Amino acid sequence: xxxxxxxxxxxxxxxxxxxxxxxxxxxxxxxxxxxxxxxxxxxxxxxxxxxxxxxxxxxxxxxxxxxxxxxxxxxxxxxxxxxxxxxxxxxxxxxxxxxxxxxxxxxxxxxxxxxxxxxxxxxxxxxxxxxxxxxxxxxxxxxxxxxxxxxxxxxxxxxxxxxxxxxxxxxxxxxxxxxxxxxxxxxxxxxxxxxxxxxxxxxxxxxxxxxxxxxxxxxxxxxxxxxxxxxxxxxxxxxxxxxxxxxxxxxxxxxxxxxxxxxxxxxxxxxxxxxxxxxxxxxxxxxxxxxxxxxxxxxxxxxxxxxxxxxxxxxxxx
Numbered sequence: 261x262x263x264x265x266x267x268x269x270x271x272x273x274x275x276x277x278x279x280x281x282x283x284x285x286x287x288x289x290x291x292x293x294x295x296x297x298x299x300x301x302x303x304x305x306x307x308x309x310x311x312x313x314x315x316x317x318x319x320x321x322x323x324x325x326x327x328x329x330x331x332x333x334x335x336x337x338x339x340x341x342x343x344x345x346x347x348x349x350x351x352x353x354x355x356x357x358x359x360x361x362x363x364x365x366x367x368x369x370x371x372x373x374x375x376x377x378x379x380x381x382x383x384x385x386x387x388x389x390x391x392x393x394x395x396x397x398x399x400x401x402x403x404x405x406x407x408x409x410x411x412x413x414x415x416x417x418x419x420x421x422x423x424x425x426x427x428x429x430x431x432x433x434x435x436x437x438x439x440x441x442x443x444x445x446x447x448x449x450x451x452x453x454x455x456x457x458x459x460x461x462x463x464x465x466x467x468x469x470x471x472x473x474x475x476x477x478x479x480x481x482x483x484x485x486x487x488x489x490x491x492x493x494x495x496x497x498x499x500x501x502x503x504x505x506x507x508x509x510x511x512x513x514x515x516x517x518x519x520x521x522x523x524x525x526x527x528x529x530x531x532x533x534x535x536x537x538x539x540x541x542x543x544x545x546x547x548x549x550x551x552x553x554x555x556x557x558x559x560x561x562x563x564x565x566x567x568x569x570x571x572x573x574x575x576x577x578x
Contacts, residue, residue: 362419
C-alpha cells in the first residue's frame, strides 16, 4: 500500500511540475509587466505559445545531424526527470531512494552538454558563440553547485533530497550562517543556470549578449517547443529545489495521509507564486551585466558556497 501510494504521488508530481512550469513563467512575465506599468500577457500565454509551436512545421538546416534532431527530446526528458526527483509536496515518492543532489546535477549537466553540442552542430556563428558562453557559465556554476551540495550534505549527512527535507522540517538545524551563505549561492547559481537577468535576458535576441537563445536559434516547430518547455521546467526545478532544501515547511511526510499531500500541493503553489514575484521584482530592479562580468558574479557564488562549507567544518555543531 505504501509503495502504491508513493508511486501515485510520483506520477502526480511529474504531471504537476509539467502543468505548473508554463504557469510559473507566465506569472513571472505578468508580474514584471505590471511592475513596469503595462497590462501584460495572461499567465496562460506560455501554454498558447507552446501549442502554436507544436502545430508549426519543423525546418532543419541541410547539415543538421541526428544529434540536432534528438537533443530537444533528450533535454526535455532529462530536465523533466530531474524535476520529478525534487520533492515538491511530499517526501513519500517512489523515486526518493534514488533522488539525491548528485543525480540532479548529473541530469542537468547532461542536458546542458547535449544542448551545447546541438548549438555547434549546424556550424552557425551564433550557435558556436552561445555554446561557448554556456560552457563558460557551466564551468563556474557547477563547482559552486557542488560546494552547496557538500555544505548541505555535511550538515544532514546525506544527499537524499527526501532526507534533507525531513531534516529541515524537524527544526533541529536552527539558524546557521553557513546555510544562509549556501542559500544565497544557490539563488545566484539558479539565476545563471536559467539565463535570467543579470546574466542573460530570455526576452531579447540581441546577438552580442545572447547565451541560451543563441544556442536554440536554429530550432523551430515541435523541437523549439520542447526546448522552451524544458527551460520552463528548469526554472520551476530550481525554485522547487530552493523550497525543498531551505523552506520545506508545509510538505507532507511519509505516512501523513492524502489530506496532508493535498495541502502540500497548495503550499507548493503558494511558494512558486512568492518565488515568481521575488524573481520579477529582482529582474525589474537590476540591469543586465556585460558578458565578461559573469565570471565575477559566479565567482561570488563559488566563494559564498565555499565559505558555507568551511563554516560548517569549523562550527561546533558538526
